Amino acid sequence: MRRQDGKGSDFPTEARRRSEARDHSSAPRRLGAEKCLGLCLAALALFLWLALPLAARDYPPDVPPPKAATIPAPVIQVLPNGLEVVAVERRTLPLITLRLVVKVGAERDPRGLEGTAALVNSLLTEGTAHRTSRQMAEAIDAAGGLVDNGAEWDSSFLSLSVLSDQADLAFDLVSDMAARPAFRPEEIERQRTQTISGLQVAHDDPVYVADTVFQELVFAGTAYSHPEDGTLQSVPRIQAADLRSFHQRYYQPANCILAVVGDITAADAFAHAARFFADWQNSGPLPEQPASTPTSSSARRVVAIDKPDAVQTEIRIGNLAVARNSPDYLALTVANEILGGPSENRLFKALRSREGLTYGASSDLVCHRRLGTWMGKTFTRTPETVKSTHIALEQMKSLRDEKISENELETAQSYLVGHLALDFETSDAVASHVLEMIQNGLPMDYWTRYAGELRDLTAEDVRRATERYLNVDHNVLVLIGNASEFKKDLKKFGSAKVIPLSALDFAAPDLRVPGEAGN
Amino acid sequence: MAAGLLLATGVATAAALKLPATEMHRVDLPNGLRALIVEAHESPLIDVQVWYHVGSKNEVPGRTGFAHLFEHLMFDGTKNLGPNEFSDYIIRSGGTDNAYTTEDTTVFWETVPGNMLPVVLWLEADRMRHLDITGRVFDNERKVVQEERRQRFDNLPYGHVVETLYDHAYTVHPYRHLTIGSMEDLDSASIKDVQDFYNSYYVPNNATVVIVGDVDWHEAAAQAAKYLGPVEAGSPQGVQTIPQEPPQAAKRLIKMDLNVALPAFVEGYHMPADGTPDAYPLRLAAKILSEGESSRIYTRLVYDRQIAVQAQSTGNFTEDPNLFFVFAVLNAGITPAHGEAEVEAELTRLKTELVSETELRKAQNQILRDFIIGRQTLQTRAEELGYAAVVLKDPELVNTEPARFLAVTPEDIQRVARKYFVPENLTLVEVNPRPERAASATTRQGGAQ
Numbered sequence: 001m002r003r004q005d006g007k008g009s010d011f012p013t014e015a016r017r018r019s020e021a022r023d024h025s026s027a028p029r030r031l032g033a034e035k036c037l038g039l040c041l042a043a044l045a046l047f048l049w050l051a052l053p054l055a056a057r058d059y060p061p062d063v064p065p066p067k068a069a070t071i072p073a074p075v076i077q078v079l080p081n082g083l084e085v086v087a088v089e090r091r092t093l094p095l096i097t098l099r100l101v102v103k104v105g106a107e108r109d110p111r112g113l114e115g116t117a118a119l120v121n122s123l124l125t126e127g128t129a130h131r132t133s134r135q136m137a138e139a140i141d142a143a144g145g146l147v148d149n150g151a152e153w154d155s156s157f158l159s160l161s162v163l164s165d166q167a168d169l170a171f172d173l174v175s176d177m178a179a180r181p182a183f184r185p186e187e188i189e190r191q192r193t194q195t196i197s198g199l200q201v202a203h204d205d206p207v208y209v210a211d212t213v214f215q216e217l218v219f220a221g222t223a224y225s226h227p228e229d230g231t232l233q234s235v236p237r238i239q240a241a242d243l244r245s246f247h248q249r250y251y252q253p254a255n256c257i258l259a260v261v262g263d264i265t266a267a268d269a270f271a272h273a274a275r276f277f278a279d280w281q282n283s284g285p286l287p288e289q290p291a292s293t294p295t296s297s298s299a300r301r302v303v304a305i306d307k308p309d310a311v312q313t314e315i316r317i318g319n320l321a322v323a324r325n326s327p328d329y330l331a332l333t334v335a336n337e338i339l340g341g342p343s344e345n346r347l348f349k350a351l352r353s354r355e356g357l358t359y360g361a362s363s364d365l366v367c368h369r370r371l372g373t374w375m376g377k378t379f380t381r382t383p384e385t386v387k388s389t390h391i392a393l394e395q396m397k398s399l400r401d402e403k404i405s406e407n408e409l410e411t412a413q414s415y416l417v418g419h420l421a422l423d424f425e426t427s428d429a430v431a432s433h434v435l436e437m438i439q440n441g442l443p444m445d446y447w448t449r450y451a452g453e454l455r456d457l458t459a460e461d462v463r464r465a466t467e468r469y470l471n472v473d474h475n476v477l478v479l480i481g482n483a484s485e486f487k488k489d490l491k492k493f494g495s496a497k498v499i500p501l502s503a504l505d506f507a508a509p510d511l512r513v514p515g516e517a518g519n
Numbered sequence: 520m521a522a523g524l525l526l527a528t529g530v531a532t533a534a535a536l537k538l539p540a541t542e543m544h545r546v547d548l549p550n551g552l553r554a555l556i557v558e559a560h561e562s563p564l565i566d567v568q569v570w571y572h573v574g575s576k577n578e579v580p581g582r583t584g585f586a587h588l589f590e591h592l593m594f595d596g597t598k599n600l601g602p603n604e605f606s607d608y609i610i611r612s613g614g615t616d617n618a619y620t621t622e623d624t625t626v627f628w629e630t631v632p633g634n635m636l637p638v639v640l641w642l643e644a645d646r647m648r649h650l651d652i653t654g655r656v657f658d659n660e661r662k663v664v665q666e667e668r669r670q671r672f673d674n675l676p677y678g679h680v681v682e683t684l685y686d687h688a689y690t691v692h693p694y695r696h697l698t699i700g701s702m703e704d705l706d707s708a709s710i711k712d713v714q715d716f717y718n719s720y721y722v723p724n725n726a727t728v729v730i731v732g733d734v735d736w737h738e739a740a741a742q743a744a745k746y747l748g749p750v751e752a753g754s755p756q757g758v759q760t761i762p763q764e765p766p767q768a769a770k771r772l773i774k775m776d777l778n779v780a781l782p783a784f785v786e787g788y789h790m791p792a793d794g795t796p797d798a799y800p801l802r803l804a805a806k807i808l809s810e811g812e813s814s815r816i817y818t819r820l821v822y823d824r825q826i827a828v829q830a831q832s833t834g835n836f837t838e839d840p841n842l843f844f845v846f847a848v849l850n851a852g853i854t855p856a857h858g859e860a861e862v863e864a865e866l867t868r869l870k871t872e873l874v875s876e877t878e879l880r881k882a883q884n885q886i887l888r889d890f891i892i893g894r895q896t897l898q899t900r901a902e903e904l905g906y907a908a909v910v911l912k913d914p915e916l917v918n919t920e921p922a923r924f925l926a927v928t929p930e931d932i933q934r935v936a937r938k939y940f941v942p943e944n945l946t947l948v949e950v951n952p953r954p955e956r957a958a959s960a961t962t963r964q965g966g967a968q
Contacts, residue, residue, distance in 0.1 A: 057599045059599070060637070061638060061641055063636075092561055093539070093891050137813035137818075138813045141885065143884065144887055146892070161892070162888075163884060190822070190825060197848070201780055205676065310674055311673045311674050342615070352663055353603060356661075356663050358663070379666070381666065414613065417613060420613070421564055421632060422615060422630060425564060426895045
């Protein structure tokens with residue numbers, strides 16, 4: 001990492017091959033007081049003999065319990081204009097990060113103008129009323145600055161890290177970029193070209209295509225059902241007026257949170273925020289987000305994207321899940337650990353450890369402000385596509401239909417509780433947990449109560465959650481690969497639609513370029 | 520006066536900001552194992568890393584990919600633990616563990632609560648001397664690694680470009696092949712190879728243990744001696760001499776027509792090994808060329824000319840001499856030759872004009888920032904220390920290396936640009952979309968507007 005200058009790219013120039021998290025079989029197989037229950041002597045002797053090599057095993061030493069993880073209490077002040085400022089002080093390294101979060105993202109893209117939130121956000125760094133794009137870039141780079149920005153679901157962000165003797169400059173730049181972007185025509189066209197080229201490259205990336213198709217299908221009927229960066233059809237349509245109007249409506253101080261993190265005292269952070277952000281005015285009440293209902297389906301929706309030169313198939317299986325502030329979130333978090341999280345991961349055990357079908361198998365519980373998804377994912381060589389899909393579905397069914405073991409529950413709980421110390425290791429991580437609370441309307445003692453509430457969950461709580469939210473029969477299945485090799489077997493999973501990659505259109509309701517016929 | 524001027528233009532004075540010094544304690548065990556311990560008490564955690572000084576450059580012909588395959592096997596069972604039980608202990612503590620293989624090293628690491636130190640050291644010692652791999656497990660892991668190759672390379676649109684570059688830039692040095700290896704060689708690897716590799720390289724006298732975090736260093740040193748001390752030293756039999764690459768005499772050009780949307784090119788210039796005097800100006804040159812939106816290549820190719828969606832330079836610095844990359848993904852309809860000419864203009868400028876003090880200071884600030892960001896987690900701190908100790912062969916470099924960057928002058932940058940960015944030192948891969956793709960990319964974009 002340290003020796004690789006530059007950011008991620010489309011070329012795997014990074015020579016390292018990091019392997020993924022490993023399988024974690026559930027019970028350490030220890031031989032303790034075995035029950036003989038009237039076994040004959042011969043059988044007992046045989047048992048002891050077989051057990052010998054195992055009995056000779058060595059075990060790691062016992063250790064005292066760990067120190068409790070300290071969860072810092074959030075330090076928050078609200079400016080008169082409504083901007084919430086979160087300070088996370090850590091003086092060990094000479095670095096300051098400002099992270100401005102707007103509580104609106106791609107879900108507010110106007111219909112037909114998908115990608116507006118992303119384009120607005122990308123233009124923040126490309127010039128303001130006070131600075132041209134070049135001047136902005138010079139100022140950021142000279143301060144050793146690192147910018148990260150983007151539009152996600154339910155939020156957009158702009159993050160700037162600088163060497164800590166540059167605090168004034170950082171507050172000046174971030175407030176300028178957030179409040180006064182210029183949206184100059186030539187900069188809009190530059191960013192548009194960049195976005196379009198990026199989408200063209202992404203169209204060949206199996207991971208992007210699989211995730212995006214899955215998202216469109218599972219969120220159909222809701223504001224989360226389009227690509228966050230827009231489509232090759234929508235991006236060219238976005239006008240300067242659309243960008244200005246989006247910025248004016250949503251980039252208001254009362255709709256934002258500013259996290260100030262690192263080598264600066266809380267008092268200093270609040271003083272700087274007041275000085276640089278106080279004159280940022282609200283433009284009016286936030287428009288209501290129209291209510292939407294997800295499209296329901298009485299059968300599994302199966303879509304295969306045909307990429308004839310693929311040597312591997314990317315597989316996504318899942319369904320809708322809860323919003324982040326749902327009371328069922330914690331039980332689902334534990335269930336997700338058991339299905340495909342870092343700790344238990346039944347998918348990994350079944351697909352990788354037992355069968356060697358893949359390098360990675362996992363599941364993601366992704367919960368937005370209004371809705372979420374629960375998705376299993378893996379990839380496998382083309383000839384094993386159907387077998388791998390079948391195994392993943394079987395794992396999901398068994399999690400839904402059978403109660404988890406106490407051992408699985410305990411492993412998942414001890415992992416999640418013990419992992420809190422890692423979750424809060426850096427000041428950036430502390431800030432992101434505080435932001436998560438505020439953005440999702442969680443109580444401010446959420447993280448201090450988290451460990452206790454996790455430990456209180458029972459196997460029955462987890463069963464109730466999986467029964468309700470793991471919809472194995474009416475879910476979405478997406479495959480992208482060389483479909484001619486497996487499409488004839490897809491009917492066992494449901495009525496399948498096969499779309500050639502060249503005819504895939506993320507902007508079309510049926511995902512197909514208009515006028516392209518066939519199935 | 521100079522300082523006032525710099526502040527007035529918003530340029531941070533890099534030398535004024537001090538990185539906190541890393542105080543390390545070194546323990547050498549009689550079996551040849553070296554431990555480096557750093558106390559850090561900001562969190563109740565520790566990171567433990569075991570660095571084996573073996574990577575893909577130690578692979579023998581016909582066994583490419585074996586070092587990385589072996590790394591996977593280290594999780595697959597010992598005389599005491601079944602497959603994957605190693606990680607169970609880490610997971611139950613709430614910790615994280617993983618491993619990676621590079622051209623030069625294989626690194627195993629765990630971040631765990633501090634109370635876990637004896638467990639982690641026991642586990643690492645256990646797999647250092649009691650690895651036990653069955654044929655079934657070996658075959659399964661080979662398939663897993665082959666899926667990893669498909670996912671990271673074979674199934675990606677530009678996935679073979681860098682592999683092609685290395686295959687032509689090197690003729691004899693093992694950097695010619697990527698760490699992942701070839702499918703054919705992975706197929707040929709056998710369980711017989713496992714024991715030889717284990718005996719040659721996975722021995723305490725080829726290992727460095729790094730411990731960073733919430734420990735008392737005396738206590739950590741005692742634990743390291745207790746658990747790792749009893750592992751017997753190995754004899755370095757079967758260790759290969761690595762053939763060194765002869766100087767390249769002429770430019771090498773490879774053209775590929777691929778099923779991709781956009782044209783691209785990758786240039787690789789031979790450059791010296793990491794830690795050598797020229798490595799420092801070269802890393803600063805990479806920053807000046809492409810770090811941030813005010814950098815030279817970004818400004819020319821992406822911002823001004825608008826011919827590239829992405830353009831970057833980066834050195835792949837390693838123990839033996841490797842390549843300095845410049846690569847770009849071009850917008851539809853732009854030829855690689857056009858992009859290369861624009862890059863060439865910037866490389867020529869580096870050779871003919873001295874960079875200004877301001878621009879050099881900017882690059883130094885970016886390097887300093889990278890050092891700081893690299894110290895935010897225990898894992899990256901331990902990684903920095905392990906790298907300095909094993910690859911650069913001087914752990915104190917974590918403290919002294921920033922000064923080497925700050926000592927670089929504009930003349931140094933000009934000198935290395937003139938020395939290395941020359942045609943006879945260059946291997947170049949040009950990528951063009953297959954004709955049917957080039958046509959569809961243009962109509963799609965044009966038609967949409």
